[in-house]
Amino acid sequence: MAEHGAVSSVLLRMSGAWPLSAAAREFAAAGVPVFPCAPWGKRPATEHGFHDATTNLDQIEAWWRQSPGANIGVPTGAASGTVVVDVDVHGPVDGRTSFDRAHRAGLVDGWELLVRTPTGGLHAYYPARPGTEQRSWQAGRAGIDFRGDGGYIIVPPSTRSIEGTTVGYRVEEVNTGRTGLLDSDALRDFLDPRPAPRPRPKTWRPVGREDAQRLAAWLDRQDTDRNLKLFWASCRLAEGGVPLTDALDAVLTAAKSDFGPREITATVRSAYRTVRGEPARRDPSSSSVLGESRLAADGWFSRDPARPSTGPSSVRGL
Structure with missing residues (x-):
């Protein structure tokens, strides 16, 4: 099987029946910092959000003892060693089309896992570039967000409440082939090209x-x-x-x-x-x-x- 980072490795051995508290401890034991988010939601439940993420088991047990249904947040980028391409599906914007275009251009190959989100979107997990900052960005018109340094994601087995129905994050596909690093700048320029600077008239x-x-x-x-x-x-x-x-x-x-x-x-x-x-x-x-x-x-x-x-x-x- 292809080599996977710490976040993907935990998800691969995790069962959907795991309590959220047990999953949070498993991430922390693997060196992945976590923090609690609102039950059935995405909003951080701590004062400083992903900045409060930790691998301290005592703190993690205290958080989930206080709120057993808290979803699990993981900071992206260097903190966790994982970056994520977030494919959104909202109204007229369908990021799956943009992701397919980027795939045909060879810009999104090498993902480790594909995680289905409760709203029908997709999280594609990649290893972070060692020693290189990859800042988060959004390409709203393309329906694609990049979660890197300065961002976070909600991970399985967390759940969301969508129109009164509880829907979970779940691993949909595992890459058994070659994984690789993502050129997030090239992807952004492909999805949301910046206009060329206009030459100054003489x-x-x-x-x-x-x-x-x-x-x-x-x-x-x-x-x-x-x-x-x-x-x-x-x-x-x-x-x-x-x-x-x-x-x-x-x-x-x-x-x-x-x-x-x-x-x-x-x-x-x-x-x-x-x-x-x-x-x-x-x-x-x-x-x-x-x-x-x-x-x-x-x-x-x-x-x-x-x-x-x-x-x-x-x-x-x-």
């Missing part, structure tokens, strides 16, 4: 016209030092790659009547020249020398706004 830039428009609207709300703030904001737009024409159009559109287009144009152009490494020049329509203004008194800027930074900055409130 015209992409980190900021754009809408940023210029938002800055323009902010500038229009300022009552003091507006020329200084316009220069600083224009430097940020230039650093971000916004074309000069976009910056001018946005600011001129939002400008107040007392902030004339000639002054605006001169200030924006001066900022763009400064960012590109050209020396700042005195704007004849302004009373200040662009590039030499002091920090605005209202504290909106973290540094001298007239000195363009070597990297992007942000304006509070934008």
Whole structure:
């Protein structure tokens, strides 16, 4: 017979007539940590769920003495040495079709056991990859979940109450051939492929016209030092790659009547020249020398706004 891990080995020698408490002790004796779940359900019955799983026989006896009908939960992944492909059958979603597709693609071979779940689904048991974390994931549209590190399963001889009928988990098929490791990442990519990253268009830039428009609207709300703030904001737009024409159009559109287009144009152009490494020049329509203004008194800027930074900055409130 093929080699099986600890969880599968216990299930193979277990009788459906075993009390749940005896089965829980058998798992623990084989080195498989267990924890109690609600009778006829799947919800953990301990405060920390699968994190409370243990092989301590005294604790296990105490749990099942308190609740003899508690179902048996087993953490998946490195904790138990077992990972599981959970095939769901719920309403219009039938994971069996997806599992068959994956089987034809050679992605789910090597399982140790197939366990029939009370809802008509399937648990396929595989050995966990030694020394490798295999995180749990869900592919809802495919009806397949993967139970690895960070997950758990309910194991036989646990039972569920389905529409008033008690139905048990039961081993349906045993692999007597070759078992093997599951490539859970390849299976997820097959069942739920991620869209390929869209290439950035050649015209992409980190900021754009809408940023210029938002800055323009902010500038229009300022009552003091507006020329200084316009220069600083224009430097940020230039650093971000916004074309000069976009910056001018946005600011001129939002400008107040007392902030004339000639002054605006001169200030924006001066900022763009400064960012590109050209020396700042005195704007004849302004009373200040662009590039030499002091920090605005209202504290909106973290540094001298007239000195363009070597990297992007942000304006509070934008």
